[in-house]
Amino acid sequence: xxxxxxxxxxxxxxxxxxxxxxxxxxxxxxxxxxxxxxxxxxxxxxxxxxxxxxxxxxxxxxxxxxxxxxxxxxxxxxxxxxxxxxxxxxxxxxxxxxxxxxxxxxxxxxxxxxxxxxxxxxxxxxxxxxxxxxxxxxxxxxxxxxxxxxxxxxxxxxxxxxxxxxxxxxxxxxxxxxxxxxxxxxxxxxxxxxxxxxxxxxxxxxxxxxxxxxxxxxxxxxxxxxxxxxxxxxxxxxxxxxxxxxxxxxxxxxxxxxxxxxxxxxxxxxxxxxxxxxxxxxxxxxxxxxxxxxxxxxxxxxxxxxxxxxxxxxxxxxxxxxxxxxxxxxxxxxxxxxxxxxxxxxxxxxxxxxxxxxxxxxxxxxxxxxxxxxxxxxxxxxxxxxxxxxxxxxxxxxxxxxxxxxxxxxxxxxxxxxxxxxxxxxxxxxxxxxxxxxxxxxxxxxxxxxxxxxxxxxxxxxxx
Numbered sequence: 001x002x003x004x005x006x007x008x009x010x011x012x013x014x015x016x017x018x019x020x021x022x023x024x025x026x027x028x029x030x031x032x033x034x035x036x037x038x039x040x041x042x043x044x045x046x047x048x049x050x051x052x053x054x055x056x057x058x059x060x061x062x063x064x065x066x067x068x069x070x071x072x073x074x075x076x077x078x079x080x081x082x083x084x085x086x087x088x089x090x091x092x093x094x095x096x097x098x099x100x101x102x103x104x105x106x107x108x109x110x111x112x113x114x115x116x117x118x119x120x121x122x123x124x125x126x127x128x129x130x131x132x133x134x135x136x137x138x139x140x141x142x143x144x145x146x147x148x149x150x151x152x153x154x155x156x157x158x159x160x161x162x163x164x165x166x167x168x169x170x171x172x173x174x175x176x177x178x179x180x181x182x183x184x185x186x187x188x189x190x191x192x193x194x195x196x197x198x199x200x201x202x203x204x205x206x207x208x209x210x211x212x213x214x215x216x217x218x219x220x221x222x223x224x225x226x227x228x229x230x231x232x233x234x235x236x237x238x239x240x241x242x243x244x245x246x247x248x249x250x251x252x253x254x255x256x257x258x259x260x261x262x263x264x265x266x267x268x269x270x271x272x273x274x275x276x277x278x279x280x281x282x283x284x285x286x287x288x289x290x291x292x293x294x295x296x297x298x299x300x301x302x303x304x305x306x307x308x309x310x311x312x313x314x315x316x317x318x319x320x321x322x323x324x325x326x327x328x329x330x331x332x333x334x335x336x337x338x339x340x341x342x343x344x345x346x347x348x349x350x351x352x353x354x355x356x357x358x359x360x361x362x363x364x365x366x367x368x369x370x371x372x373x374x375x376x377x378x379x380x381x382x383x384x385x386x387x388x389x390x391x392x393x394x395x396x397x398x399x400x401x402x403x404x405x406x407x408x409x410x411x412x413x414x415x416x417x418x419x420x421x422x423x424x425x426x427x428x429x430x431x432x433x434x435x436x437x438x439x440x441x442x443x444x445x446x447x448x449x450x451x452x453x454x455x456x457x458x459x460x461x462x463x464x
Contacts, residue, residue: 006232006233006234007233007234007235007236008230008233008234008235008236009236009237009238010204010205010208010217010221010235010236010237011140011205011237011238012238013221013225014140014141014142014143014204014224015143015144015145016143017143017224017225019142019143019146019150020223020224020225022201022220022223022224023141023142023224025199026137026138026141026200026201027138027150027153027154029192029195029196029199029200030134030135030137030138030154030157031153031154031156031157031160032157032192033093033097033130033131033134033154033157033192034131034134034154034155034156034157034158034161035157035158035160035161035164036097036100036127036130036161036185036188036189036192037073037127037131037157037158037161038157038158038159038160038161038162038163038164038165039161039162039164039165039168039185039188040069040104040123040127040161040165040185041069041158041161041162041165042161042162042163042164042165042166042169043165043168043169043181043182043184043185044065044066044069044120045066046165046166046169046170046173046181047169047173047178047181047182048065048066050173050177050178051065051113051116051178054178055112055113057113064113064117065113065116065117065120067402067405068117068118068120068121068124069120069121069123069124069127070124070398070401070402071121071124071398071402072120072121072122072123072124072125072126072127072128073124073125073127073128073131073394073395073398074128074395074396074398074399074402075124075125075128075395076096076124076125076126076127076128076129076130076395077128077129077131077132077391077392077394077395077398078128078391078392078395079125079129080092080096080128080129080130080132080133080387080391081132081133081251081252081387081388081389081390081391081392082250082251082252082387082388082391083129084132084133084136084387084388084391085206085251085384085385085386085387085388086250086251088202088203088206088207089133089136089137089140089202089203089206089387090137090196090200090201090202090203092129092130092133092387093130093133093134093137093196093200094193094196094197094200095129095193096125096126096127096128096129096130096133097126097130097189097192097193097196098126098189098190098193099122099123099125099126099129100123100124100125100126100127100130100189101126101185101186101187101188101189101190101192101193102126102186102190103119103120103122103123103126103186104119104123104182104183104185104186104189105182105183105186105187105190106119106186107119107120107123107182107186108179108180108181108182108183108186109179126189128394128395128398129391131394132374132387132390132391132393132394133387133390133391134154135151135154135155135374135375135377135378135390135394136203136378136386136387136390136391137200137203138150138151138154139151139375139378139379139386140203140204140205140206140378140383140386141203141204145322146322147321147322148317148318148319148320148321148322148326148329148372148375149315149318149319149321149322150318151318151375151378152314152315152317152318152321152368152371152372152375153314153315153318155314155371155374155375156311156314156315159307159310159311159314159367160311162307163307165181165185168181168184169181172184201220201223202216202220203383204217204220204221204235205237205383206383207220207235208235208236208237208383209237209383209384213235214233214235217230217235218230218233218235237383251384251385251387251388252385252388252392254381254382254384254385254388255381255385255388255389255392260380260381260385260389262439262442263380263439263442264380264389264392266435266436266438266439266442267373267376267377267380267389267393267435267436267439268392268393268396269431269432269435270334270373270431270432270433270435270436270439271370271373271374271377271393271394271396271397271400271432272396272397272399272400272403273400273428273429273431273432273435274334274366274369274370274373274397274400274428274432275370275397275398275400275401275404276400276401276403276404276407276428277337277341277366277370277404277425277428277429278366278367278370278401278404279400279401279402279404279405280404280405280407280408280421280425281306281362281366281404281425282303282306282307283404283405283408284405284408284409284412284421285299285302285303285306285359286299286300286303287412288412288418288421288422289302289303289418291412291417291418292417292418301356302355302356302359303359305356305359305360305363306359306360306362306363306366306367307363307367308360308363309359309360309361309362309363309364309367310363310364310366310367310368310371311367312364313333313363313364313365313366313367313368314367314368314371314372316364316368317329317330317333317368317369317371317372318372318375321372321375321376325440326372326376326379327376327436327437327439327440328440329372330369330372330373330376330436331433331436331437331440333365333368333369333372334365334369334429334430334432334433334436335429335430335433336365337362337365337366337369337429338425338426338427338429338430338433339426340358340361340362340365340366341362341366341422341423341425341426341429342422342423342426343358344358344359344362344422345418345419345420345421345422345423346419346423366429369429369432370397373393373432373436374390374393374394374397376436377389377390377393378390380439408421411424
């Protein structure tokens with residue numbers, strides 16, 4: 001290397017620059033990936049009555065179809081993280097979004113429950129592979145001062161997708177049948193995959209820890225800061241706590257190594273509990289309201305306040321994470337969630353007039369705690385294992401989602417009522433808060449910020 005060449009830490013460079021049009025484009029593209037998940041989640045619920053009517057099947061037969069995508073999401077996340085840490089975030093994102101779209105499109109032509117279940121499973125694999133990489137890529141392109149709100153903003157795409165999926169399904173099904181919903185859910189991701197291929201840049205932090213990438217990094221950084229020149233620069237990525245022996249491990253081995261194992265297991269516990277609470281409530285809240293004596297229409301109205309509060313809560317939590325300690329923000333949200341579920345359970349029989357406000361607030365803290373936990377996961381691992389760490393966390397969360405749905409069914413089957421179910425959810429909320437607090441104690445602040453600031457263990461890639 002030329003002795004006069006200067007080094008440039010790509011993470012610090014992004015932190016120091018303004019949020020450019022290039023980064024806005026990345027935000028929009030990642031937002032659309034999350035919106036595809038929300039659209040899919042809403043659409044399958046809306047087509048279920050049509051399937052029962054057209055195919056002459058029992059409602060219980062749809063259980064496999066409903067759970068297939070969730071299973072696929074979990075497996076896809078577990079597989080995609082190590083692939084993205086080896087081959088790049090962009091490659092996995094483009095292929096996984098295209099894979100999801102193709103199988104959704106094929107699913108529109110299914111004629112049996114068995115076939116539709118297989119197609120939904122395969123579509124879920126693609127979507128499960130794309131979600132953690134969208135979060136990882138966005139976290140690596142967001143300046144530290146904005147990272148919490150930016151990453152949480154793309155997660156809001158899921159809620160927007162829920163709304164769009166519901167509205168689109170209500171018009172498409174009466175006019176073009178249930179298959180049109182899956183067709184729309186397939187064409188959209190295929191178009192999105194093309195946009196990702198042509199517009200989405202690879203993570204410069206990923207490129208900086210691989211050989212022969214100087215020109216690509218320089219080209220990408222010029223899109224962020226056109227006035228800068230990188231002719232005689234050695235690009236580096238600064239790791240806060242990565243030892244040299246850690247860098248030689250595979251991504252999964254790094255995440256599960258003794259150095260990171262405790263935070264990994266605690267993070268999994270927290271996210272599992274967060275997803276258990278969220279999916280139990282979203283799946284069973286209408287039924288709980290009906291059993292509590294409310295009309296179906298009023299119960300649906302109250303339930304709709306939950307995701308509405310979730311969008312506001314997610315953005316608020318991201319803003320707080322950028323200005324205060326990220327770990328403490330999420331811990332506080334989980335503790336507040338524990339208190340609110342107790343209050344909601346008590347008010348259903350004593351102060352029903354307050355339920356709307358309380359459900360909205362409950363949606364704010366429960367949703368923001370869970371989504372912020374997934375964003376926080378990106379702060380706990382170095383570049384070489386970040387996609388794997390986030391992906392496996394999301395995969396474990398999907399197990400929590402399935403557990404939440406089954407737990408709700410079991411509790412209702414045992415005759416539990418509204419107040420008891422809500423009160424029980426305070427326990428997993430406190431467990432999640434405790435796990436995250438233990439992470440902060442264990443890391444002693446070394447991973448409280450996203451990787452990219454000052455620290456030790458600088459990795460260097462020299463100009464060709």
